Amino acid sequence: MKSKGIIIGVVAIAFIAFAGIIAYFAMQGGVATSGVPTVATTTVVKQTNGITVSGTVESKETYSLYNPGTKGDVVKALVGVGDIVSKDDKLIEFDYGYLYAEEDGRILDINLDASSSSALTATTTATPSAMVTMGSKEYVILADVTEYDLANIPDSPKVSYVVRNNDLDKKYAAHLDRLPQMPQTPSAASATASSQITNYTLKVFLDDQPENILRDGYHVNVSITGENSESLTLASSAVINQDGVLSVFVVKDTNGVKTLEKRTIEATLKESNYIITSGLDGNEVIVNNPAADLTEGMEVNVQ
Numbered sequence: 001m002k003s004k005g006i007i008i009g010v011v012a013i014a015f016i017a018f019a020g021i022i023a024y025f026a027m028q029g030g031v032a033t034s035g036v037p038t039v040a041t042t043t044v045v046k047q048t049n050g051i052t053v054s055g056t057v058e059s060k061e062t063y064s065l066y067n068p069g070t071k072g073d074v075v076k077a078l079v080g081v082g083d084i085v086s087k088d089d090k091l092i093e094f095d096y097g098y099l100y101a102e103e104d105g106r107i108l109d110i111n112l113d114a115s116s117s118s119a120l121t122a123t124t125t126a127t128p129s130a131m132v133t134m135g136s137k138e139y140v141i142l143a144d145v146t147e148y149d150l151a152n153i154p155d156s157p158k159v160s161y162v163v164r165n166n167d168l169d170k171k172y173a174a175h176l177d178r179l180p181q182m183p184q185t186p187s188a189a190s191a192t193a194s195s196q197i198t199n200y201t202l203k204v205f206l207d208d209q210p211e212n213i214l215r216d217g218y219h220v221n222v223s224i225t226g227e228n229s230e231s232l233t234l235a236s237s238a239v240i241n242q243d244g245v246l247s248v249f250v251v252k253d254t255n256g257v258k259t260l261e262k263r264t265i266e267a268t269l270k271e272s273n274y275i276i277t278s279g280l281d282g283n284e285v286i287v288n289n290p291a292a293d294l295t296e297g298m299e300v301n302v303q
Contacts, residue, residue: 038301041251042288044280045233050225051152055143055161055204057218059106059135067131069116071097082215083107084137091132099131108216109133139214141174141204143222146197150179154226159204161220163213172208174222232276238286239267239274246274249287249294251302260287262296 067074072095079091085101092099092112114131141161153176160171180200204222240247250261265279280286285302287294294300 036299036301037291037294038303039249039251039290039294040288040303041285042235042238043285044276044282046282047231047233048225049154049231050157050223051145051149052221052223053143053145053149053202055141055202055220055222057139057214057220058142058216059108060138060140060205061105061136062108063103063105063134064130065091065099065102065132065134066128067114067116068097068099071095071099074112077110077112079107079110081107081110085134101134103134103136105134105136107132108135135216139206139209139216141206141220141222143202143204144184145180145200145202147183147200148197149202150200153179153224157224157226159222159224161204161206161222163210164219164221166210166213171223172206172210174204174206174208176224177203177205232280232282233273234267234276234280234286235288236269236272236274238288238290239265240290248280249290250280251285251287251300258300258302260294260296260298260300 075093075095077092078098079085079089084106085091086104087101089101090098091101091107092110109130110132111129112131114129116128157176159174159176161174162168162171180202183198183200202222234248238248240249245264246267247262247264250263252259252261263279265274266277267274267279268277269275276282287300
């Protein structure tokens, strides 16, 4: 009876050990009790290339017109702020003449009380105030960017902008002439020893300038991307590298039955991820940490 009890105990221990081994392999993606391996999966991440920053609309050029001091007193203004004028248009009427526009442009400000330079005393160092301030018809966008933003601007960038107080789905084309080289001068408040970020002013030139929508001071969102606005990124742990040939196992689902497709891809390793250039469209489910015994067409369970 004693030997029979020992045999039963040994069998029980063996059964428990076998069950533990089966459970371990099932958790590790090995063979389950059905004979179908279980795999862990990951997905392709879609990332936007480039940056999106906030900017302010300003006239591309501005210039000032002053009281000549030789035409008597001001009679009246012949234009208003916001008016579009052409070169040689009459802007201000004096007793003995007019103040004329020197360029085509837009009226930004009028100050009929502006003194002429001849009215200033010989001892003063003041600069006469502009009687009329004008801006060019063309606008630009000025955007504050950090050194990290500049580093993320791709080569041959594609630039567009949206006007915040207008239709946000309407994009207008723009371009960059060059990237800024000189940083902004930090203000006293921000110029601290702990500051580790340098800011720059980015100038954006408008290819599409909608009529009657833009105005100096308006805020816009500027998008700067590469030729391909999105990139596909996949964890390196999902990629098989055999003598420089890269491949992945894609999980295919046919009426609830999951099988493997081994697919060759082209990609560039960047840190711990691969940037996919061909072979995947971003909608696939990929096996992560694929075991060496996985094969094309194999049925699998997914964790």
